[in-house]
Amino acid sequence: MWGIHLGSLARRSAAVLVLAALAGGSCVRNPPPVEPEPTAPPPGAEAAARARPDTPAPRPSPRPTAPQPPPPVLPEEDEFTARSLEEINRDSPLSPVFFPYDSSELDAEAQTVIQANADVLVQFPTWVVTIEGHCDERGTPEYNLGLGERRALAVRDHLVRLGLPASQLRTVSYGKEFPFVPGSDETSWAANRRAHFVITAQ
């Protein structure tokens, strides 16, 4: 649902995205003010506009007054383009895929999530996404490096089957080295058995 919403934004913003990316690193470092004055562009955007006069400076626009029904709430078009990779990833439009214990199988739920992520990625052909494979703490550190790789590859291969270009997708395994949730219970373990999407290039 929000994928469609995003798509309509994305088609218009694709050019802006590319240009913003070309404008260099200065604009991606500084987050726009949370509640911007309508007339004051973010300082980063200003610098970017100066650095490259033909770059349209992103306009801050007010957030939608009516909240979108389901999470995740997508940022507004222009805000999105001005956001750094760090910020986009912090509030990522791409959902993690979860796995059963010691498995890289994609069940129906996992495939639904991957489909939704594919719908987003189709709209942002310039994005490069790294699929991180993670494991829970119960396996050995050595074997888990392979298991994480398998999880990342399984998701990558499924996205390619859905038509995404492999050039847009990278994989990395972190085994059990970077857990998302501390704790030694089934809830934590389940949250850590995942393929996590990180947007590594706009």
Added chain:
Amino acid sequence: MKNPSRSFALTVSLALSAAGAVVLTQPQDDAPIPERSQVDLIIGDRIGSQPRFAVPDCLAPGGEPELVSAGRILAQVLWDDLEFEREFRMLPRDTYATVPPARSVTDLPFRAWQELGADGVVSCSLTGLPDGRVSVQARLFNTRSLESAFGVEYSGTLRNVRVYAHELSDEIHRQQRGLEGVARSRITFVSDRDSESALGLVENRRTKEVYVADYDGANVQRVTVSRSLNVTPTWSVNGRAIAYTSWRSGPPDVFISHIYEGRLESPLGGTVEVHNWLPSYSPDGRYIAFTSNRDGNPEIYISRTDGTDLRRLTNHPGIDTSPTWSPVGLQIAFTSNRTGSPQIYVVGVDGTGLRRITFESYCDRPTWSPAPYNEIAYASRTGPGYDIKVVDLATNEVRQLTFGLGSNESPSYAANGRHLVFSSDRSGDRQLFLIGRDGRGLRRITNSGNNEMPGWSK
């Protein structure tokens, strides 16, 4: 053997060598290893018992405080080294109070040592040299025959006095027992003790770096400064390089750090697509076995250390990982989940002769022992965590070294095959422990931060 005057550990040649102090800087490669019968002869008059040794503080005839202190450290480290191999019964150092101090390195109160029950005493002294260095003299005396089994003399700085003790321990084991000690060996491992936040787009990720330490945990030095994840370090055969898995350039790749030259290489052709991890050196040091995704799935490969002569060893849609070489270098043991759960397998380096070794719930990190033992140590799930087990390849017998205290993982053998190092969280944080291949002699060797995935030098 029944003649008490024979006592322990004296051969004519060794006794002769005591006549003059031997300057020993390098162990001699051509030193004859006693025949088995000879070793039996020199065990001493107590059949089936070990000779009892004492190591009093080294003398500092000049009385310099730093030499007195170094003499105490040297003696303690030597005592620990000798205790570690369990070839001698070491008399505790706090029981020596009744023994008067030696007048010199050769003038010992032998009667008093006899009364204490010592069969042998290590006598040593530290003398400052005019050039600021120090001379270390050591003798091993038989308290009954009053003969010196041998003598050595080292000279050097006081910077790492422990090295003299380690050298002396290896020398005593070699001469008395025909045993290659591991007191001068080192252990590499990863630790979060200096953890920083890892570079990257995701917050709250902490680095792990590669370190080396003496086998007893002393003298820790950091190897990597990468602000990234680094795991599974392993020593090259000549001890001059450490190969490990690092994410320093993004995806995991195998890096080789030439630690004495400050040179770093990544010869296995890692890219954003091709990932390599878990390196393992062949016994001749010319090849590396490793895991790679280069054909779309984790498989085992071997290649020369410069990346040439690449060969694929496994071909299965499951996970094949964690390779380790047999002592002769003709076979590789590895972990595979091809039957559903991770188990240990062995395959020839030509890809033939695959056979399954373990039939348990979950096994990983096989480590093939050095010769003359022919066994594989591994981590086996025995409950919520893992224990260290060893499978004897001649008999297929499995013996367990740890028993459910914490989770015990990542075993690695000492060069003489008599000891293993592994990590355990039995004391809360994850720390490194040493244990004998018979399951005796557990020792903890790290304290700071979490320490794991050890590799013992070869």
